[in-house]
Amino acid sequence: MPKADPYQDRTTIEALLRRATSIRETIPGPCRLMEVCGTHTMAVHRSGLKSRLGEAGIELVAGPGCPVCITPNDVHEAALSLVSEREDLILAAFGDMTRVPTRRGSLQSAAPAQGSSVRVVYSPRESLDLARRHPDKEVVFFGAGFETTIPAIALTARRAAREKIANYTVLTALWIIPPPLRAILQAKDARISGFLYPGHVSAVIGPRAYDFVAEEFGLPGAIAGFEPADILLGVLSILEQMAEGKPRVGNAYARVVGPDGNPLARAVMAEILTEKDAVWRGLGLIPKSGLRLRSEYAAQDAEHRFGLALGGPAADLPGCRCGDVLKGIIEPPGCPLFGRACRPDLPHGPCMVSFEGACLAFYKYGRK
Ligand code: SF4
Ligand code: SF4
Numbered sequence: 001m002p003k004a005d006p007y008q009d010r011t012t013i014e015a016l017l018r019r020a021t022s023i024r025e026t027i028p029g030p031c032r033l034m035e036v037c038g039t040h041t042m043a044v045h046r047s048g049l050k051s052r053l054g055e056a057g058i059e060l061v062a063g064p065g066c067p068v069c070i071t072p073n074d075v076h077e078a079a080l081s082l083v084s085e086r087e088d089l090i091l092a093a094f095g096d097m098t099r100v101p102t103r104r105g106s107l108q109s110a111a112p113a114q115g116s117s118v119r120v121v122y123s124p125r126e127s128l129d130l131a132r133r134h135p136d137k138e139v140v141f142f143g144a145g146f147e148t149t150i151p152a153i154a155l156t157a158r159r160a161a162r163e164k165i166a167n168y169t170v171l172t173a174l175w176i177i178p179p180p181l182r183a184i185l186q187a188k189d190a191r192i193s194g195f196l197y198p199g200h201v202s203a204v205i206g207p208r209a210y211d212f213v214a215e216e217f218g219l220p221g222a223i224a225g226f227e228p229a230d231i232l233l234g235v236l237s238i239l240e241q242m243a244e245g246k247p248r249v250g251n252a253y254a255r256v257v258g259p260d261g262n263p264l265a266r267a268v269m270a271e272i273l274t275e276k277d278a279v280w281r282g283l284g285l286i287p288k289s290g291l292r293l294r295s296e297y298a299a300q301d302a303e304h305r306f307g308l309a310l311g312g313p314a315a316d317l318p319g320c321r322c323g324d325v326l327k328g329i330i331e332p333p334g335c336p337l338f339g340r341a342c343r344p345d346l347p348h349g350p351c352m353v354s355f356e357g358a359c360l361a362f363y364k365y366g367r368k
Pocket of ligand 1: 037038039040065146148201202356
């Protein structure tokens with residue numbers, strides 16, 4: 001019989017909740033913690049921790065932790081243009097990316113040009129296989145991701161270059177997590193008391209990447225895994241830092257996240273990609289918050305190959321408040337469209353599309 005996961009154990013979870021409640025009682029003022037990672041958002045809703053912690057006066061608020069949600073509409077619309085205006089082109093994308101609504105519809109609803117199509121892939125490697133199997137077509141991979149998926153996306157570009165696969169390019173939507181945290185703190189309107197840092201991203205970049213939050217902004221934070229006890233251990237670390245008045249970067253996921261992160265993955269990223277200023281949905285232009293292929297890989301860069309002009313104004317659909325959800329300014333029910341004109345079967349914004357989206361998490365698990 002498989003052993004039960006100790007991080008899902010109900011007795012442990014209740015004990016951690018009691019401990020969190022008693023520490024919270026000693027801390028004056030609000031306690032508003034932003035879970036940066038979309039998988040945390042889904043997990044806190046699904047496990048009921050969102051409401052249990054709320055009852056104890058510990059508010060959890062979603063942040064910009066989903067690449068599907070924070071990729072602005074001009075990039076989604078560029079992908080749409082490629083497949084609807086160019087013949088004999090395969091646009092390969094992760095499933096959620098194909099459902100994001102824009103002013104021109106979604107990739108799923110697009111009418112492709114002759115010989116063109118949209119294909120859902122489950123890995124960057126699958127998109128490269130498509131290019132190998134269809135040498136008569138241009139294959140563009142809509143590569144969106146954070147530090148967790150970026151190394152694999154970069155490696156496919158390098159492999160295409162090395163194997164001289166001339167019909168393969170990547171439309172990059174690559175985002176790095178620390179810069180938007182700084183942008184959120186500088187904007188001050190999210191009123192954050194601390195951050196629950198993402199587990200997978202941190203396994204790559206390591207805990208030191210968040211030192212500036214404690215050092216410059218005096219705020220606590222902790223890296224957490226994804227099971228209920230993991231998340232509670234992260235919350236406890238933050239509460240203890242608040243109670244002691246000593247903010248730092250706690251690591252409640254040390255079984256996965258080492259002190260140096262993953263230097264090999266970072267080396268791959270540095271070899272193939274370079275930093276760029278990037279526009280995030282809701283957060284706007286953030287210096288050095290994105291990555292693009294280095295000039296040596298221009299032949300693999302869809303933006304370069306097809307002369308795409310990205311980074312311009314990116315209008316959301318009228319009424320969509322996804323930008324404010326991603327900044328932690330409102331909770332999903334604060335959007336007038338939530339549950340009415342915007343539902344999982346009829347999404348009006350990406351936060352209702354993505355499996356890691358805050359609006360979808362709220363819709364599935366958070367409604368009374
Ligand atoms: S990629 Fe991993 S760490 Fe990043 S938001 Fe998704 S689940 Fe969280
Ligand atoms: S309810 Fe829909 S439109 Fe409103 S913020 Fe969420 S995803 Fe965007």
